[in-house]
Amino acid sequence: MELLKKTHRAFGVYGICTEDDRLLVINKSRGPYIHRFDLPGGSLEESEGLTEAMKREFTEETGLTVEIKEQVGVQDFIFPIEWKDFTHIHHIAVFYLVKRTGGELAEPEQFDGQDSSGAEWISMEEATADNSSPLVLKALEWLRNRELDLETHRFENWVIRDSKSELKSKLRKA
Numbered sequence: 001m002e003l004l005k006k007t008h009r010a011f012g013v014y015g016i017c018t019e020d021d022r023l024l025v026i027n028k029s030r031g032p033y034i035h036r037f038d039l040p041g042g043s044l045e046e047s048e049g050l051t052e053a054m055k056r057e058f059t060e061e062t063g064l065t066v067e068i069k070e071q072v073g074v075q076d077f078i079f080p081i082e083w084k085d086f087t088h089i090h091h092i093a094v095f096y097l098v099k100r101t102g103g104e105l106a107e108p109e110q111f112d113g114q115d116s117s118g119a120e121w122i123s124m125e126e127a128t129a130d131n132s133s134p135l136v137l138k139a140l141e142w143l144r145n146r147e148l149d150l151e152t153h154r155f156e157n158w159v160i161r162d163s164k165s166e167l168k169s170k171l172r173k174a
Helices: 050-062 134-145 164-173
Strands: 007-016 022-028 064-083 086-103 116-123 152-154
Touching: 007 050, 007 064, 007 134, 022 050, 022 134, 050 064, 050 086, 064 134, 086 134
Parallel strands: 007 086, 064 152
Antiparallel strands: 022 116, 064 086
């Protein structure tokens, strides 16, 4: 008998911010993208609009303030995870192109719900399927082609990293 899939839906807003051919990413400290690069962003708070949430999340996770230039699209991702009584996550992400208007990169304040351990600028070539979330990979695809596809992306073999050192040793072998 096949186990029934029980899916948790996660909805969030995420910013694509580039400077000097580098992409701003956060280092994920928990959740399904732990120990990977991810885009700054996250969930909406009660009665918060999409763009309000985008600006708040960006500042909380990076220390930077941003101006939203455009909404570039929506993508969704489904992958297995053992969390609470769920077997899968369906992550729905709204992408925004943003421009830095102020602030300096800063260590994020740690509070319940904070999943960033810091932000950094990376070259486009540094991001790979092994070290990045699907959101980062889609952002890079959008930066290259200026379009997103309409497909739901399924990752049945998704691996949640145990540590960043696991990733570093894998990268050294490549």
